[in-house]
Amino acid sequence: MPPQAVVFDMDGTLTDTEATWDVVRRGLAADAGLPWPDGATQAMMGMSTGEWSAYLVDVVGLPITAPEAARATVEAMAAHYRGGIDLLPGAVAAVRRMAERYPVAIASSSPRLLIDTAVEVMGLADVLSATVSTEEVERGKPSPDGYLRACELLGADPRQCVAVEDAPNGLLSALAAGMAVVAVPPHFHPPAADLLARTTVIETLDELTHELVAGLTPAAS
Template sequence: MDTTLPGPGPHWRPRAVVFDCDGVLMDTESAWARVQAQVAESFGVTLDERAGTSLMGLSAADVARDISRRAAAVAEQRGEPAPGFDAVYERLVRTEEDVVGEVLEPLPGAIETVRACAQRVPVAVASNSTRGILDRKMHAIGLADVVVTWVSAQDVPRGKPAPDIYEEAARRLGVEPADALAVEDSPAGTAAAVAAGLWVLGVPHGHDEPITSHFRAESLADPAVGDMLRVWGLPL
């Protein structure tokens, strides 16, 4: 069940907006899930639905740690050497480059919403993607010209659900976290933004996993987003 937190006062207006990427701006999460399953299988691990859900929204490093832990247990049962973290991480990143690169299309409402916000306040993207993949994504969907900065999981000590990525995004934009709006879809992402002190618009886009946010819409194509932006002085 989703959790709605108390929002800011009626006169609050965002001085910056920070968007998640996967599941908010583009539909790459299903491809990322295929990457995880493919890499896990290559190390003798089968990810069931529950395991896949637990990895949703995590960074490549955190996913690699989980898969390497599972692979070590399999290897021990077989009496084989366990694969190290580095081997799993490198294969995960290489596979992601091949698979995710095929599906770099924006989600409905994404381009319009980002560009509307960017006309009035600085905009950033905060993603658990690796730096190289995030660069490709930003240029592929045509937002690199209006987004001030994008922060990857490789730019901070810890990925989501830790607050580091959102703290760094606010720092780069020159605003206090409490003056910024985060737009997120996953439990890990909303937890990261809330922990960093941003106000959070949750857009689960049909996901069943519960999220915690201050505001809620189904996606960036939801008319409720336009209504909120108009109230905040960021009309579409």
């Protein structure tokens, strides 16, 4: 049975912004005179805004409130977006290619403002059937809530859908939703080999072809 829909992650999958998030957050810590804890970068990948802003306060130690940490981070990211978003190779073409045959959505840990801005800059609003921010569901990645909500909005069974992801928390989120998962591992903190073994791995989005996706089933995840 062919997939019912394809759902893309955004940061690190379509947009080359994972490193920018890291630079911005590290900058907040440095401005406060704080060292960057081991594992903090990986831990925050895929978290919702509420989760990573609390992490910045509770674990990194920023001497501000979580809402203040969130606001400072998002404002810095928005400034970056206004200057132009760096895209991963083949990102826009891959989304449009999938949209030729399937309903397509984005399920991202980014705040709504940044998702909408990125979609506009990428020129993809006309082919996306839904977008979801994990701010709008109960739990962020690695919980499945964001992907489940995207599939719900598409009217699709997640067990018959394909997710396209890059980071460990995102891969775990899509797998927990019961989806077949295509991984595009980043050179920046790649997922562990045992996690990638549960996915279909491609090097770039140019390899996300109709033939590849049509052959994926829930069993492949």
